[in-house]
Structure formats: C-alpha cells, structure tokens
Amino acid sequence: MKIQKIAIVGGTHGNEYTGPYLLNLLKKRVPPAATYSTFELNLFLSNPKAYKNNVRFVDDDLNRSFLKEDLSNYSLDSYESNRAKVINQVLGPKEQSKTDLIIDIHSTTANMGVSIILVNDNMLNLQLASYIKYNIPNVYIYYIPPETYTGKNDHPFLNSLAKYGFALELGPIPNGVVRYDILMQAYDATLACLAFIEKKNKGLDVNFEDEIEIYEHVKTVEFPLNSDGKIDAFIHENIQDMDYKPLENGVSIFEKFDGEVVVNHEDEIFFPVFINEAAYYYKNIAFSLTRKKKIKLSMNNTNVTPVV
Numbered sequence: 001m002k003i004q005k006i007a008i009v010g011g012t013h014g015n016e017y018t019g020p021y022l023l024n025l026l027k028k029r030v031p032p033a034a035t036y037s038t039f040e041l042n043l044f045l046s047n048p049k050a051y052k053n054n055v056r057f058v059d060d061d062l063n064r065s066f067l068k069e070d071l072s073n074y075s076l077d078s079y080e081s082n083r084a085k086v087i088n089q090v091l092g093p094k095e096q097s098k099t100d101l102i103i104d105i106h107s108t109t110a111n112m113g114v115s116i117i118l119v120n121d122n123m124l125n126l127q128l129a130s131y132i133k134y135n136i137p138n139v140y141i142y143y144i145p146p147e148t149y150t151g152k153n154d155h156p157f158l159n160s161l162a163k164y165g166f167a168l169e170l171g172p173i174p175n176g177v178v179r180y181d182i183l184m185q186a187y188d189a190t191l192a193c194l195a196f197i198e199k200k201n202k203g204l205d206v207n208f209e210d211e212i213e214i215y216e217h218v219k220t221v222e223f224p225l226n227s228d229g230k231i232d233a234f235i236h237e238n239i240q241d242m243d244y245k246p247l248e249n250g251v252s253i254f255e256k257f258d259g260e261v262v263v264n265h266e267d268e269i270f271f272p273v274f275i276n277e278a279a280y281y282y283k284n285i286a287f288s289l290t291r292k293k294k295i296k297l298s299m300n301n302t303n304v305t306p307v308v
Contacts, residue, residue, distance in 0.1 A: 002201045003164065007042040007091050008190060009104040012063045012158050013279070014050025015175040019105035022186045036194060038201035042099070046087060046158060049079060054176050056279055063104075064156040068094055084158075092161040101164040103193060104157070105186055108171035109278040110287075111241040114185050117167040118143045119155045121214075124164050124200075126297055130208035131196045132189055139189070140244055142169075142273060142290065144217040172241075175278065210297050215244060215271055215290035222284045224254055224262060231284060232256055235276045239287075243273050247289070254286070 008026060010019025023043045045051065047062050059078035070076055071088050091099045114136065116129045121143050133139040146155050159165050168189055170182045199206045226232040233254040239247065246269050247253075254262035270289040274280065277287075 003039050003100040003197045005040045005042065005099045006101045006165075006194070006197065007044050007099045007103070007162070009044045009046050009091075009102060009158060011048065011051040012046045012104055013056045013061075013106060014047050014052070014058075015054050015056050016105075016107040017051075017176060017178045018107040018170060018173070018182055018186050020045055020051055021178050021183055022105050022190065025183070025187055026190070030191070030194075036198050038198055039100075041194070042091075044087075044091065046104075047080070047083060049083075056175070063106075063158055066094065066158055066160055067150070067154050067156045069154075070156070087158065088161060094161050097162045099162045101197065102159040102162040103165050103190060104159040104167045105190075106167055106169045107173045107175075107182060108169055108274065109174060110171055110274045110276060111243045112169050112171045112273060113138055113140055113243075114189060115140045115142050115169040115273075116189075117169055118214075119146070119157055119160050119166075120163060121145075122163065123297070125166065126212070126214075126295060127206070127208055128164070128193060128196055129166065129214075130210075130212045130297060131206060132192045133212065134208045135192045136185075136188055141212060141214045142217070143214050148217050148219065208297070212295055212297065214293050214295055215273065216293055218270060218289045218291050220285050220288045221253075221272075223286045224256060225284065231281070233262060235286060236261065239272060239275060241275065243275050244271050244290075246270075247272050 010023045026043055050057050057080055060080040062080040062083060065080050065084035071085055071094060088094055118125050129141045146153050159167050168186060170185055173179050173182050196206055223231040224233040233256040236252040236255050238252045247264055248269055249264055251264045252261045253264050271292050272287045273290055275287040
C-alpha cells in the first residue's frame with residue numbers, strides 16, 4: 001500500500017506555538033510538488049480560534065474530542081466538539097479516512113525531549129518511528145494502547161483519524177513560546193517522516209533499526225488531594241525532569257504542603273512521562289507511568305515481535 005495523502009497538523013492546542021510555526025516553515029521551505037512526487041501534503045491548522053487567543057482550548061480539549069461516539073453525537077455542541085466534526089470530515093472520516101497519515105505537532109512543559117506518540121502499533125508506524133529515531137538522536141517512542149487510556153478500543157486523539165502517523169511531542173518549552181531548537185527538532189523529525197514515506201512509496205531501501213525500545217502507557221498518577229478536592233502536594237525534586245527514567249519503589253514522588261513526603265509504592269519499575277505537565281493540573285494529573293519494552297521489527301514487513 002502506498003501512502004497517498006499526508007496531513008501535518010499544528011495548533012490542536014492553541015497555546016502550543018511550535019506546530020503553527022512549523023506549518024509556516026514548511027510552507028516557505030518545502031514546496032511539496034517540487035520535493036515529494038508520491039504523495040499529497042496538507043498543512044492544516046486545527047484549532048485557529050484557540051491559537052488566535054493563545055489558549056489551550058476554547059471550551060474543551062480538541063485532542064480529546066475524536067472518539068467515534070463523540071463525533072457522531074450532535075448534542076455535543078462546544079466549539080471544539082464542532083471543530084472536531086469539521087476536521088473529521090476534512091481529514092477523515094474516522095475508520096474510512098481519506099488521509100492516510102497524520103502527524104500532529106505538540107509541545108509540552110515536561111522534559112519529554114523529542115517523543116513520537118503512537119496510538120496504533122502497526123508495522124508501518126513502528127518502522128516509521130524507528131527510521132526517525134535512527135536518523136535523529138535522543139528520540140523516544142511512546143505507545144498508548146486504547147485500552148489503558150480509554151478502557152475501550154478507541155482513542156480520542158486527532159491523529160487517530162488516520163491508520164498511520166503519530167503525535168510529535170517536544171519539550172520542555174513554555175506555552176505560548178517558540179524556541180529555535182524545539183522548532184528545528186520538529187522540522188527535522190517531520191522531514192525524516194516525509195523522506196521515509198517517499199522512499200517506501202518508490203520501493204527504495206529504507207534503513208532503520210530492527211529492534212527498538214518503546215514506552216507503553218500503563219496508567220496516569222494523580223496529585224494527592226485535600227478534603228476539598230484541591231491539589232495538596234507538589235512534584236518532589238527527586239523526579240522532576242526525570243521523564244523516561246526508571247522509577248523505583250521507595251523513591252519520593254510528592255511533597256505535601258505540611259511536609260509529608262509521598263513515596264512510590266509500585267512493585268514494578270515503571271518509567272514516568274509528562275512529569276509536571278502544566279496543561280494537566282486542571283485534571284489533577286501529575287504524570288503517567290509507562291512500561292519499557294523492546295520490539296523486533298521484521299525487515300520484510302510481516303511481523304512485530306516483543307523481546308522479553
């Protein structure tokens with residue numbers, strides 16, 4: 001199968017400026033017709049109203065608005081709910097998408113580096129992630145199975161509209177800011193993705209690692225709350241900025257306002273991500289836990305094998 005239509009999406013969260021700036025960069029520096037001959041490239045600003053107002057969202061989180069049941073529910077009439085339905089028609093529709101591959105550009109206040117976030121672990125996505133990691137150092141691959149995130153076989157994320165693609169998460173960076181290094185990381189990773197697809201479509205050899213590490217989402221961890229349901233602690237210095245680092249039993253993870261220290265009681269060694277993400281405070285989320293796995297990728301496009 002050839003990838004014929006690709007969408008690069010920015011501004012899904014309006015105060016994450018890297019995505020919209022990347023779209024402008026691509027428009028000026030990468031004339032699609034001259035550079036890529038095997039696919040059509042669509043540069044798409046997803047939440048223009050939130051971007052104009054420099055806010056994450058207007059009414060609801062657009063990147064949590066793409067469950068199938070929500071896209072078909074017309075009693076949901078917030079700005080983002082309606083915008084999701086428009087995007088579903090333009091880039092989708094979900095499960096019968098006219099767009100083969102979507103890259104949704106995000107930034108984070110957490111120390112996530114360059115993270116490829118997959119919601120579908122099919123072979124092409126894993127090979128694509130491996131190719132980007134092979135060509136760009138210090139890239140992490142984070143996989144979110146729908147069952148561990150929503151408890152059902154569906155995802156609420158924009159890039160779940162297409163079978164192929166990923167969210168590209170970069171940080172740390174404040175909201176409403178553009179940094180040269182972060183923008184160039186997004187640019188390089190995006191061009192690596194497009195180069196991979198162009199080569200695959202032409203039947204050319206593509207080099208990537210045949211064994212990769214992925215961080216698979218397990219669960220989220222909330223802040224301790226007081227009797228009024230308000231956050232009653234802050235991230236302990238022992239884990240601040242320690243995204244993708246092993247979190248062992250007994251390590252301090254929170255310090256309460258009264259001085260009490262909360263330690264990690266997980267028996268398994270997990271790897272936290274999105275530690276102290278600013279955008280998650282309103283949901284009381286402190287970080288997420290992942291399990292590190294190794295995956296073998298078949299070079300003949302047939303098998304994905306976990307490595308114990």
